[in-house]
Amino acid sequence: MATEPALEQTGLQGPAAWEEEAEREQVHGLGPWRLGLRRLRRNKVAIAFGILFLLLVAACLAAPLWADNVAKTGPNTNHLSDTIQVDGESVNVVALDGVPIGPQYLKADGKFFMGADRNGRDIMVRLLYGGRNSLLIGISAALITTFLSILLGTLAGYFRGAPDVVIRALLDIMWSFPVIILGVALGVALALGGFQFWFIDISGDSLLIPIGIIGLVYVPYMARPVRGQVLSLREKEFVEAARAQGAGPLRIMFGEVIPNLASTILVFFTLLIANAVLLEAALSFLGAGVRPPTPSWGTMIDEGVDRIATAPHLTIVPGVMLVLTVLSLNVFGDGVRDALDPRAKVRLEH
Amino acid sequence: MGRFVVRRLIQMVLVMFAVSVITFLIFNVIPNSDPAVRMAGRQASQSTITEIRREWNFDDPIYIQYVTTMKMVFSGDLQSYFTQLPVGEEIRKGLPRTLSLAIGAALLWMFVAICLGLYSAMKAGKFADRFLTIVALVGISMPVFWIGALMNHYLGFKLGWFPNGGYVELTEDPIDWAYHLILPWTALAILFIGFYSRVLRSNVLDTINEDYVRTARAKGLGERQIMVRHVLRNSMIPIVTLWGLDFGAVVGGGAILTETVFDLQGVGQYAAEAVGQLDVPPVLATTMFLAFFVVLMNAIVDILYAYLDPRIRLQ
Numbered sequence: 049m050a051t052e053p054a055l056e057q058t059g060l061q062g063p064a065a066w067e068e069e070a071e072r073e074q075v076h077g078l079g080p081w082r083l084g085l086r087r088l089r090r091n092k093v094a095i096a097f098g099i100l101f102l103l104l105v106a107a108c109l110a111a112p113l114w115a116d117n118v119a120k121t122g123p124n125t126n127h128l129s130d131t132i133q134v135d136g137e138s139v140n141v142v143a144l145d146g147v148p149i150g151p152q153y154l155k156a157d158g159k160f161f162m163g164a165d166r167n168g169r170d171i172m173v174r175l176l177y178g179g180r181n182s183l184l185i186g187i188s189a190a191l192i193t194t195f196l197s198i199l200l201g202t203l204a205g206y207f208r209g210a211p212d213v214v215i216r217a218l219l220d221i222m223w224s225f226p227v228i229i230l231g232v233a234l235g236v237a238l239a240l241g242g243f244q245f246w247f248i249d250i251s252g253d254s255l256l257i258p259i260g261i262i263g264l265v266y267v268p269y270m271a272r273p274v275r276g277q278v279l280s281l282r283e284k285e286f287v288e289a290a291r292a293q294g295a296g297p298l299r300i301m302f303g304e305v306i307p308n309l310a311s312t313i314l315v316f317f318t319l320l321i322a323n324a325v326l327l328e329a330a331l332s333f334l335g336a337g338v339r340p341p342t343p344s345w346g347t348m349i350d351e352g353v354d355r356i357a358t359a360p361h362l363t364i365v366p367g368v369m370l371v372l373t374v375l376s377l378n379v380f381g382d383g384v385r386d387a388l389d390p391r392a393k394v395r396l397e398h
Numbered sequence: 399m400g401r402f403v404v405r406r407l408i409q410m411v412l413v414m415f416a417v418s419v420i421t422f423l424i425f426n427v428i429p430n431s432d433p434a435v436r437m438a439g440r441q442a443s444q445s446t447i448t449e450i451r452r453e454w455n456f457d458d459p460i461y462i463q464y465v466t467t468m469k470m471v472f473s474g475d476l477q478s479y480f481t482q483l484p485v486g487e488e489i490r491k492g493l494p495r496t497l498s499l500a501i502g503a504a505l506l507w508m509f510v511a512i513c514l515g516l517y518s519a520m521k522a523g524k525f526a527d528r529f530l531t532i533v534a535l536v537g538i539s540m541p542v543f544w545i546g547a548l549m550n551h552y553l554g555f556k557l558g559w560f561p562n563g564g565y566v567e568l569t570e571d572p573i574d575w576a577y578h579l580i581l582p583w584t585a586l587a588i589l590f591i592g593f594y595s596r597v598l599r600s601n602v603l604d605t606i607n608e609d610y611v612r613t614a615r616a617k618g619l620g621e622r623q624i625m626v627r628h629v630l631r632n633s634m635i636p637i638v639t640l641w642g643l644d645f646g647a648v649v650g651g652g653a654i655l656t657e658t659v660f661d662l663q664g665v666g667q668y669a670a671e672a673v674g675q676l677d678v679p680p681v682l683a684t685t686m687f688l689a690f691f692v693v694l695m696n697a698i699v700d701i702l703y704a705y706l707d708p709r710i711r712l713q
Binding site: 234353367 | 548
């Protein structure tokens with residue numbers, strides 16, 4: 049077995065390699081962010097996938113443009129008994145036996161570019177509008193998780209003692225629920241009556257419910273590592289220096305501790321979006337996430353799987369879109385981690 | 399060791415208690431609607447709702463409601479008001495199927511991940527390694543129900559290489575049992591193969607630079623022996639812990655999606671169907687049951703880990 053060369057290779061991997069690189073390139077005086085950015089820029093694969101993600105987001109944002117100008121239909125408009133002109137021939141959007149047409153690409157002037165579903169709705173239009181919902185849920189949920197994790201992690205790690213005990217117990221209990229089970233339980237409980245508390249009033253079919261649920265269930269996975277980092281940061285000399293200057297806990301937290309968590313937060317945030325989008329799909333697939341007819345990639349796959357034998361495009365199209373999005377975020381997030389925080393142990397469950 | 403086990407078991411019971419309280423809160427307190435109406439499902443008659451309110455003590459103080467709920471869940475006479483079937487019986491019937499799925503998938507993903515992770519680490523930085531990294535990332539980016547549905551359709555239905563869903567009892571015909579489970583095992587394992595092979599790769603790369611590996615090499619051991627006996631063995635410890643935890647999580651979570659796609663009729667599919675109908679009693683029972691299973695697995699893993707690594711016991 050040829051491990052000898054591999055051994056030398058590994059000598060040039062990871063932080064050791066960067067130190068060598070740093071010496072070579074005279075990076076004297078550059079901050080960790082500039083160094084990280086420089087490393088990230090060199091990772092062509094990560095950059096390419098980052099751009100892919102932005103393109104996917106842009107495509108979903110442009111959904112109305114496609115709907116109005118090319119497909120000329122809305123995401124929830126049925127065309128059950130309509131016909132379209134394909135190569136001069138008239139074709140039913142949904143055949144008499146209930147099988148919808150497959151992808152037409154540009155054969156029908158962009159109508160039913162990706163085919164139709166059982167109600168004759170334009171899959172391409174639903175895909176783009178559904179992407180808006182999936183991405184909205186993913187990004188909002190990731191923001192909620194990040195906010196709560198920083199809050200809980202910093203409180204527990206900085207004050208230790210009683211707050212730490214309470215917060216850690218809470219996180220441990222949440223952690224013992226598999227994310228899908230917790231998400232499903234909350235989804236079912238909230239689906240029928242919605243959520244009302246104090247001045248908050250959310251109806252059962254609102255997107256805020258999956259956003260809130262997904263934002264909540266990933267908190268333990270991020271708050272625990274954040275707490276660990278805060279625990280070690282609070283013992284650092286610069287925190288002691290700030291304390292000696294008379295800074296209060298709030299100023300130390302916002303001025304000294306949280307800025308030092310930035311790279312961890314950034315890495316987690318990227319990967320959280322990916323996992324939140326996946327969890328949205330899983331919950332919607334089970335019927336505890338986005339409620340039909342609101343499109344999302346999860347609900348589209350759910351509707352497609354039932355008809356996979358006659359119309360596989362209903363499953364394939366939204367799934368490919370979902371996988372591309374999640375993959376681009378995972379590869380980019382991996383690159384960000386390698387560049388900024390190579391030792392971060394990021395692990396999310398889905 | 400004995401004291402550690404006792405402490406860990408007490409902790410386990412406390413966490414289970416907390417889990418049951420949270421589950422109770424999720425279904426009976428957080429939502430803003432009449433719990434009896436929710437429990438009855440979507441189309442329920444007024445008399446059913448009245449009966450449920452009496453049976454579950456929904457007019458009593460909250461702690462009595464909690465006790466009633468626990469009694470309902472653990473006495474085994476909890477029933478779905480939607481299908482009129484007893485919930486405990488359904489879970490008991492589904493359990494062997496869920497465990498068949500989870501155990502097989504866990505063995506498969508561990509085996510494949512060891513091979514790929516080790517290979518990737520030995521080729522670190524080369525094309526094969528980069529390629530496998532991308533493949534692993536694709537694997538962790540695919541929803542299990544999506545890839546499962548595609549495999550079931552194309553390999554099972556179209557090509558006819560594998561049965562198109564369904565389950566055969568192990569005691570009935572072990573070969574047919576495995577044959578029916580190959581696709582579900584693979585679909586469920588893909589995600590974890592992606593994840594484990596990458597963890598193992600980085601562990602191996604860390605271990606390869608350890609002094610004892612250099613010593614082994616210096617005393618003239620063969621590469622194969624070094625990799626298997628020294629590097630792999632030490633890289634495996636963190637993975638084996640993860641393995642136990644993930645096994646619990648798969649029984650409690652991933653199985654829901656996989657069983658539904660392949661129609662395995664296990665506990666997961668039972669839960670999924672109840673979710674689809676917003677049928678609360680089975681969802682309540684399966685949530686608690688599956689979360690308990692995860693807590694139990696975590697305790698077992700901790701105890702085993704403490705047995706293997708005495709330093710843990712002191713913490």
